[in-house]
Amino acid sequence: MSRNSQQDDSRRHIPLDPMTKTLAHADKGVAKQEPSRHKVCSACRHKKQGGDFGATLRCSICRERRASGARNEERYRADMRRRVMINRLETNIERMESRLLDMGLRLSESNTNAAQEFLCSNVPVLKHSDNNTASDPEFGNFCAGGEPNAMSTTSIAGANPGIVFSYKSVEDWPPCLASFSIPRSLVDAPLAGGFSAISPKGMEWISQKVGNLSLANLSSLLSAKHLDENTTNSPLHGAFPSRVFCSLPTKDEIVSLVQSYIEDFNMLFPIFQRSELLSLFNQKSLDMRVQTPSQWACINAVLATAYMIRPQEASGTDHHQKSWLFIQNALEMVNELCFGPPDLLGLQALLLLVTFLLGTSAENPCGFLVSAAIRICHELGLGKTEGGSPLCSEGIQHKRTLFWIAYCLDRELSLRFSEPPAQSDEDFSVTLPMEAPTDSKYSMPTSDLSGSFNAFRSTCQLAIIKGQLYKDLYSPAAEDRPLSQVIASVGVLDEKLQEWKRSIPPEYQPEKAVADGHRSKISPVLLLLHYSYFHCVIAIHRRVVARGLSTGTDLLEKDDFTSSPASLSNPRVLLSTSLCTKAARASINLTKYLSQDNTPLFGSLIYYPVIASMTLSWSIIRNPQDAYRGYNLKLIDRTEDFLSSQAFCKAFEGIRRLVKQCAEYRSIAEAAVKATM
Incomplete structure (x- = not known):
């Protein structure tokens, strides 16, 4: 075979380039359905799809179409971003629709009731009864009432999904x-x-x-008589369904509990007027469905407190567990009380919840609830001086009493837990109560029969001193104060405290009562007053002792103190260590009057001997060779034995934590004493 024929065969088997075929067909005018755009080679097409336009182009058409390819890439990327965003939105919408369907919302309905059905979650909306509550103050009418409607008791884990409270619907009410x-x-x-x-x-x-x-x-x-101040158009209306953890007891049991509450607890914390409380429980039905949130909260809080102060029976009935179930019923109403329209009954419910939880040493709930109570006090105008009020003198006095109870609780929580108070002394103008609350134990006759001692006014005055004590010695602004300023504040506060004590009749003064050893009983009001006084003495002088100043000589040797001798306006600051230990011993000696069976404030008063015991332990740790260390250790052991013998101290976590801290301090003090032997 010749060379020319071989070359012809080789040409015959060489495949044609795709671009060559395309150009050939284009030149021949082949009638095919082709797109209007020009085709490019495979290599250029792959580069275009991969976004690699930096390489050398392989054909003239690609070189001519390069700019257009760049623009196409930008459009492609923008289109991809839009597609990703649309896909993401569609996915989120599908998830949201699925979640709403699971929660009970029927998306097919377009009427305005869909939102209400969603909030209620297929729970019936129950409106208040328009029947007025009975106002007969006599206990006979109250006892003659019918049985409360039975409600199924549910466990805590599987409680009823709830009932949505609905305020009275009022037409033609201004929208805002x-x-x-x-x-x-x-x-x-x-x-x-x-x-x-x-x-x-x-x-x-x-x-x-x-x-x-x-x-x-x-x-x-x-x-307009049809306008109701309790009406609300809030968007949160009906948003808080409530559960029932425990059904109400029988009517006879309720009568016994309410009577115990009035005689034993309301005499000490006059949150309710007797006629008002009996009217609340004298309704035809106490069912949750016919009560307002504030009424239901008050009913359960009163029952919980009555169970709490009831002595433990030998039959093994756990009143503490019952009281906690009823307090959970009341706590279910807190959202309605805080977010709903303010009313006096809601304020009373919050104050009673604070006093109950304070007895369990629950710090966080107490702070939140007392802040809400203070806010409602201002919304109702309780912190302002009443001028031309249509209320009777008894009604004005009761409103003033409620404000001062909230103020005293706020100051007690602030000093006890070292938290800022919710009420400022500059934000109210109501005067101190001149008379003791009616139906209370705060009015005490004096020995000379010249008058009576208003213990409630004295309690409010001590609360004002507690607020100043926190502000000057324990607030964040007082942490970095120089020693001279701390000494000056301690002297001023101690003088105010001693002046307050001198304003009390001699037979009711704190030190007098402790020295009177033959007294077998003491009023719970005086017991609370004396415990508060000794606690204030410890809190005031502890700030000096914490600086490492045990004696007056240590104090005078401080360089930053000698430059300001005017700080010694009160010489009692030189005895701060001794005053702290004496106040702690006196506080522990008051435990002989403290008994769960006859002291409704037992839970709240437990805090004071525990702090006194920890103060004595701290003094022993600082000075293990003190001459009174043996006596102080006996007092600490006595306190610990007393607390361990009380069933109340084992029922609540906050009290158990206090008792545990007391034991830890005692063990450290004993170890410090043994180390010096």
């Missing part, structure tokens, strides 16, 4: 009452807050400003 509010800055007395334009005070103020202009429209709003 905030627009009717007149700020105090526009009137003659620029105080905090304001008053409504459709209130009597607002009508009077408008009449003074506009003269003879007719106010018929506003007057009709004011005189």
Whole structure:
């Protein structure tokens, strides 16, 4: 075979380039359905899809179409981003729809009731009864009432999903009452807050400003009897379904519990008026479905407190467990009380919850609840001086009593747990109570029969000193104060405390009662007052002892103190260590009057001997060779034995934690004494 024929065969078997075929067909005008754009080679097509346009192009068409390819890549990337975003949105919408369907919302319905069905979660919305509660103050009518409607008791784990409380529906109520509010800055007395334009005070103020202009429209709003101040158009309305952890007891049991509460507890914490409380329980039905949130909270809080103060029976009935179930019923209403419209009964429920939880040494719930109570006090105007109030003198006195109870609880929590108080002394104008609350044990006759001792006023005065004590010695602003300023504050506070003690009749003063050893019983009011006094003495002088100053010589040797000798205005600061230990011993000696069977405030008072015992242990640790170390250790052991013998101290975690801390301090003090032998 010749060379030319071999070359022809080799040409015959060489495959044609795809681009060559494309150009050949284009030149021949082959009638095919082709796109309008020009085709490119396979290599260029792969590079275009991969986004690699930096390499050398392989054909003239690709070189001509390079700019267009770059623009196509940008459009491609933008389109991909849009597709990813749309896909993500669709996925999220599908998840949300699935979640809403699981929660009971029927998406197919387009009416306005869908949102309400979602909030209620297929739970029936129950409205309040319009029947007025009975107002007979006599216990006979209360005892003659019928049985409360039975409610199934549910366990804590599997409690009823709940009942949604619904306030009374009122037509033609203004959609936003905030627009009717007149700020105090526009009137003659620029105080905090304001008053409504459709209130009597607002009508009077408008009449003074506009003269003879007719106010018929506003007057009709004011005189409309169908308007209810408890009505709310809040978006949170009905958003808090409530559970029932324990059904109400029988009517006879309720009568016994309420009577015990009035005679034993309300005499010490006069949160309710007797007639008001009996009227609350004298209703035809005490079922949850016919009560407002504040009424239901008060009913359960009263029953829980009554079970708490009831002595333990030999039959083994655990009253503490029952009381905790009822307090859980009341706590289910906290959201409604805090987010709903403020009312006096809701304030009373919160105050009773605080006193109950304070007895269990529950720090966080107490702080939250007392802050909410203080806020409601201001919304109801309890912190302001009553001027021209339509209430009777007894009603005004009761409102003032509620404010001061909230104030005293706030100051006690602040000093006990070293937390800032919720109420500032500059934000209220109500005066100290001149008379003791009615139906209480705060009015005590004096020995000379010249008058009576108002222990409630004295308690409020001591609460003011507690607030100043926290501010000057334990607040964050007082942590880095120089020693001279601390000594000066200690002297001033100690002088105020001693002046307060001198204002008490001699037979009721703290040291007098402790020295009177033949006394077998002491009023719970005086017991609380004396415990608070000794605790204040410890809290005041502990700030000096914490600086490592055991004697007056140590104090005078301090360089930053000698430059300010005026700080020694009260020479008792030189005896701070001795005053601390004496107050701790006196506080522990008061435990002989403390008994769970006859002291309704047992849970709240447990805190004071525990702190006194820890103070004595701390003094032994600082000075193991003190001459009184043996006597102090005996007092510490006595306190620990007393606490371990009380069933109440084993029922709540907060009390158990205090007792455990007391034992730990005692063991460290004993080890310090043994180390010096």
